[in-house]
Amino acid sequence: MTQPIIEIINLVTYYDSRKILDGINLQIYPGETVTILGRSGCGKSTLLRHIVGLSHPTDGQILIKGSDITRLNEEQRLPTLKKIGMLFQSSALFNSMTVGDNVALPLREHTHLEEPTIQIMTRMKLDQVGLSGFEDFMPAQLSGGMKKRAALARAIAMDPDILFCDEPSAGLDPIVAVGIDQLIMKLKKAFKMTIVVVTHELASVFQIADRVALMDKGKIIAIGTPDDFKNSDNETISQFFNRIPDPENIDKQEYLNSLIGNSK
Amino acid sequence: MSRLINILGYIGRSANSFFSRLTRMTALGENAIYWVIVAPFKGKGIRWKSTIHQMVLIGFNSIPIVVVICFFVGLILAMQSAYQLERFGASIYVADLVGVAITREMGPLLTAIIVTGRSGSAIAAEIGTMKVYEEIDALQTMGLNPVRFLVVPRLIALLVMLPCLTLIADFVGIAGGLTLATLNLKISFVRYLTQTANALVLKDLITGLAKTIVFAIIIAQIGSYQGFSVEGGAEGVGKATTAAVVSSIFLIIVADLVCTIFFYSTL
Numbered sequence: 001m002t003q004p005i006i007e008i009i010n011l012v013t014y015y016d017s018r019k020i021l022d023g024i025n026l027q028i029y030p031g032e033t034v035t036i037l038g039r040s041g042c043g044k045s046t047l048l049r050h051i052v053g054l055s056h057p058t059d060g061q062i063l064i065k066g067s068d069i070t071r072l073n074e075e076q077r078l079p080t081l082k083k084i085g086m087l088f089q090s091s092a093l094f095n096s097m098t099v100g101d102n103v104a105l106p107l108r109e110h111t112h113l114e115e116p117t118i119q120i121m122t123r124m125k126l127d128q129v130g131l132s133g134f135e136d137f138m139p140a141q142l143s144g145g146m147k148k149r150a151a152l153a154r155a156i157a158m159d160p161d162i163l164f165c166d167e168p169s170a171g172l173d174p175i176v177a178v179g180i181d182q183l184i185m186k187l188k189k190a191f192k193m194t195i196v197v198v199t200h201e202l203a204s205v206f207q208i209a210d211r212v213a214l215m216d217k218g219k220i221i222a223i224g225t226p227d228d229f230k231n232s233d234n235e236t237i238s239q240f241f242n243r244i245p246d247p248e249n250i251d252k253q254e255y256l257n258s259l260i261g262n263s264k
Numbered sequence: 265m266s267r268l269i270n271i272l273g274y275i276g277r278s279a280n281s282f283f284s285r286l287t288r289m290t291a292l293g294e295n296a297i298y299w300v301i302v303a304p305f306k307g308k309g310i311r312w313k314s315t316i317h318q319m320v321l322i323g324f325n326s327i328p329i330v331v332v333i334c335f336f337v338g339l340i341l342a343m344q345s346a347y348q349l350e351r352f353g354a355s356i357y358v359a360d361l362v363g364v365a366i367t368r369e370m371g372p373l374l375t376a377i378i379v380t381g382r383s384g385s386a387i388a389a390e391i392g393t394m395k396v397y398e399e400i401d402a403l404q405t406m407g408l409n410p411v412r413f414l415v416v417p418r419l420i421a422l423l424v425m426l427p428c429l430t431l432i433a434d435f436v437g438i439a440g441g442l443t444l445a446t447l448n449l450k451i452s453f454v455r456y457l458t459q460t461a462n463a464l465v466l467k468d469l470i471t472g473l474a475k476t477i478v479f480a481i482i483i484a485q486i487g488s489y490q491g492f493s494v495e496g497g498a499e500g501v502g503k504a505t506t507a508a509v510v511s512s513i514f515l516i517i518v519a520d521l522v523c524t525i526f527f528y529s530t531l
């Protein structure tokens with residue numbers, strides 16, 4: 001059996017006194033695409049932030065290629081980070097730089113390539129996400145979907161081994177969204193990238209995922225292939241996959257109490 | 265009893281937050297010193313392009329406002345001192361008063377306050393906005409150190425440009441005094457300048473410029489500290505900007521007092 005490329009062991013995290021992640025265990029193997037599903041606010045973005053070392057967990061370990069990212073200092077982390085791409089939920093493009101400079105930045109900082117080579121690679125990456133010709137635009141001049149794609153181009157600029165995407169297709173029109181799914185599959189095939197995608201789009205889950213992890217209230221409550229999930233009779237899972245809303249609040253007294261701030 | 269506990273709790277929390285702020289501020293300072301002084305020897309260079317860009321923004325673009333304000337202050341100082349000195353028939357000493365006051369005190373202080381208003385606030389706002397839009401996080405996930413990337417260019421630009429601006433301010437302030445003296449006090453151009461040259465010693469100029477190094481560090485450090493501590497959205501950026509300006513000006517004046525006491529008593 002191959003070693004997992006990412007192994008999360010018993011990850012616990014608090015924001016102030018609120019428990020956000022409650023004992024996450026997850027193994028991700030090289031070359032697979034894992035999607036993380038879960039309701040808004042269940043801690044998906046927080047989980048990604050921990051894996052890339054932006055936040056420190058209260059407890060637990062995160063092993064990336066065998067080394068625990070939570071215990072490494074900045075310098076020791078660098079080789080790992082160079083091989084990780086991250087697409088933020090908010091795109092997080094550098095607003096003071098052109099789109100081209102955004103994509104070129106990691107190449108300029110981490111490689112000794114000549115400037116013309118960097119220019120060519122930048123154009124190639126932008127072309128891959130369907131933004132060729134936009135390298136001189138400022139991020140403010142792009143639409144939300146174009147920003148997402150530019151950010152994706154930046155995330156894959158260094159040809160990472162592992163790519164994290166936080167809701168890559170949220171807010172995109174269906175055609176572009178499918179385009180992003182296809183791009184993700186292409187990256188997986190061509191570069192054997194390990195890809196972790198947070199998404200709410202069920203269609204893309206079935207298209208891209210090898211495995212699906214379902215999160216709820218800071219825990220991973222189920223993990224398996226998309227087909228496992230489709231056929232599951234677990235209540236939360238089928239609620240998610242069959243798009244069933246929460247039941248309406250029936251207990252009138254409790255509802256009233258919660259409105260007037262009296263709930264125990 | 266419960267009130268006592270409340271008060272003690274308040275004192276405890278305030279002390280706690282004060283010390284944690286102090287720790288974070290020290291960490292930022294340490295980090296900046298590392299990236300300015302140590303890291304270049306390890307082959308991790310300073311970002312010169314962005315440093316020069318900041319020099320233009322912070323230094324060059326401040327010249328007009330520094331010139332205008334310091335000229336006016338030179339004029340004002342000359343008028344106020346002439347008002348006193350004319351009674352003793354000692355108008356020529358306006359040159360001494362203006363020269364010494366500008367080079368030792370007003371030039372460095374006014375320049376630092378103008379630059380705080382223009383650039384200290386901009387540093388806090390830029391870094392704060394980047395924090396809000398997760399740009400700082402993006403830098404970190406790329407393995408790029410935000411202090412090296414954002415703070416060091418601004419710090420170096422301030423360290424170089426603030427003394428230069430102060431030098432300009434000194435000259436222009438003296439020119440302000442000169443203008444009043446020639447137009448209003450019937451002191452000749454040459455006589456005023458000779459009087460100024462005799463009144464000033466090198467120490468005046470140097471103590472004035474030495475202070476600006478301290479001021480530059482204060483402006484860069486407070487501006488970026490406030491920027492990095494932004495929480496929440498646009499409102500947080502606004503608060504950080506105001507806090508950066510207010511606390512920088514306060515600290516600049518305290519530092520000025522300390523420097524002046526030091527120079528006054530030792531040199």
Ligand SMILES: Nc1ncnc2c1ncn2[C@@H]1O[C@H](COP(=O)(O)OP(=O)(O)OP(=O)(O)O)[C@@H](O)[C@H]1O
Pocket residue numbers: 015016020038039040041042043044045046047089
């Ligand atoms: N900086 C913060 N300070 C305090 N609480 C936070 C902070 N960031 C996130 N949280 C809390 O952590 C929880 C998880 O947030 P997270 O952003 O991980 O959700 P998510 O699963 O990504 O949701 P979405 O699908 O809407 O993006 C939320 O309840 C949120 O209130």
Ligand SMILES: [Mg+2]
Pocket residue numbers: 044045046089166
């Ligand atoms: Mg999220």
